[in-house]
Amino acid sequence: MPKLPQPLLEVAWRHTGETGRIHYRTRRPDGSSRHLIAREGDALYEVLEQHLAAIGYTGPKTAAEGADEH
Numbered sequence: 001m002p003k004l005p006q007p008l009l010e011v012a013w014r015h016t017g018e019t020g021r022i023h024y025r026t027r028r029p030d031g032s033s034r035h036l037i038a039r040e041g042d043a044l045y046e047v048l049e050q051h052l053a054a055i056g057y058t059g060p061k062t063a064a065e066g067a068d069e070h
Contacts, residue, residue, distance in 0.1 A: 010056075
């Protein structure tokens with residue numbers, strides 16, 4: 001089985017107030033990127049959700065939470 005030389009999936013996130021969807025960006029072999037969406041019920045959605053939960057990501061920060069970091 002061939003192994004891919006570099007990760008395809010670069011980043012995953014949710015938009016504020018949005019449920020049942022996880023946005024993610026992939027890298028194509030030519031170096032360009034593509035923004036895609038996994039929807040609840042998709043196998044990839046479950047994988048992304050588990051990985052986001054494992055790193056403690058629950059969703060975008062509110063304006064108040066973001067202000068606390070500065």
